[in-house]
Amino acid sequence: MNQVKREEAELERIGRMIRETPVQIDLEERIMRRALSGRLSGVKAEPRRLRRTGRMLRKSAGIAAAVLLVTLLIASTEWISPTLAASIKQIPGMNSIFRLAGDLGLRNADEQGLAAVPERSDTHGGLTLKVSEVMYDGIRVTLGIERHTDVEKLQQGDISDLMTDIKLSVDGEDINTYGPLGGTGGGSFGPFLLRGKDADSRIIQFTDLQNQGGRAFPDTFDLTMAVDIQGIAEPFEITLPVVKKTYRNSIAEPIVRSVSGMTFTLETLELTPITTRLTTRIERPAGQPVDAVKDFLGYDLIDDEGNVLQEINGGTGWSASGGTALLSAALFEPLVHPGGRLTVKPFRTLSINKDGVREKEYIPEFEVTVPVSVPVPVPVPVPVPLPITEK
Incomplete structure (x- = not known):
C-alpha cells in the first residue's frame, strides 16, 4: 500500500473513531458544566438559550475530538499528501497553521484569539504566497505562510525548498538596524523556518534582540517581508500590520x-x-x-x-x-x-x-x-451576541 492510500485509510479510521468514540459525551458534559457554572470564557450562561447552546456544544465536542485526533496524526509524520491535506481542510478549525504546528504557544495564540488573520498575499509566475496568520507577543513575531499554485514544478517538495532568501523591515526600516549597536554588534534575528501543517505551509519566525542590547520592536508596526523564490526573478513582497497582543x-x-x-x-x-x-x-x-x-x-x-x-x-x-x-x-x-x-x-x-x-x-x-508567574494576555474584545426574541 503506498503512502497516499495509507493516509487515506488512516483518515477513514479517524473518521470512524470520531463517530464512534464516547469522548463526545464526556466533552459535552464537561463543557456544559463549565458553561452553567459561569466559567466558560468568563461569560455567565443564559438558561433561556440553553437548548440551542446544547446543540452547539454537541457539535463543538465532535469538532474538538476531530481536531485532537487529526493533530495526533499530523504530528506523527513529516509529510502530508495533498489528498489527505484537502480532506483535513474540510474539518472546521483545521485551516490554522498555528493550531497544527506542534508549538504549544502558537496553539494558545490560536485558541485565545491572539493571532491576527491578515490574509495578505503576492503572486508572480503562477505562484501565490499568502500570509494567513501573524502573532506578536513582545518577544517573537510568527507568520504562517502558505503556497498556492497550479504550476506543477512549483508544487514539488516543500515550500521552503523554493525560498532562497527572506528580507524583513519594520516600518520601512531594515530589521538589522534594531540589532545591538545598530546591527553591527552581533546577535541574529533569524528568521527561522519552522514546520507548518503540511508541505504547502511553513512558519517564519524571528525575535527582537533587546535582550542582547538591541532595540525593542514597536507595539504596533508594519512588517514588510520580501521572499526570493527559486526560478522567479521578481521577489514576493508582502506588507502587513503587526500588533503586540500580550503582556510580558x-x-x-x-x-x-x-x-x-x-x-x-x-x-x-x-x-x-x-x-x-x-x-x-x-x-x-x-x-x-x-x-x-x-x-x-x-x-x-x-x-x-x-x-x-x-x-x-x-x-x-x-x-x-x-x-x-x-x-x-x-x-x-x-x-x-x-x-x-x-x-x-x-x-x-x-x-x-x-x-x-x-x-x-x-x-x-x-x-x-x-x-515565576504566568503572564496574562491583553484582553481581546468579545462580541456581545444579539438577544433572541422569544415568540
Missing part, C-alpha cells in the same frame, strides 16, 4: 554562578502566554577568550511539577565584550502552571544520535531556580 513578565535581575574560574549569568528570563525566553552569559577568567563551540550550553527549563518546557527553535549565541563573553538566547514554549518556580539546568551536549536525541552532561554548579 521579565525577571531582570542577573543571577550569577561561578565554578573553576568560569562564570555563568542568567541575564533575563522573559515570560508571555506564548513564549519563554532565556538569555545567558558565559565568561572565562579575565583575558581568556570564550570558545563559541566548546563553551556553548544548552538548557532544560523545568517547572514545579517536573514538566520540561519544549525548546522552540534552538539557541543562538554570539561573542560579546571583545570575545571574552558568550551571550546566548533560547526560546521555549510557555509556562503552563501559574505561580511556582522554574529551574534552569545548563548542560553540555556530548553527542546527538540519528534521532536527534542529545546525550547531556549537566552542570549542577550553574543550576538556577527562580520564582
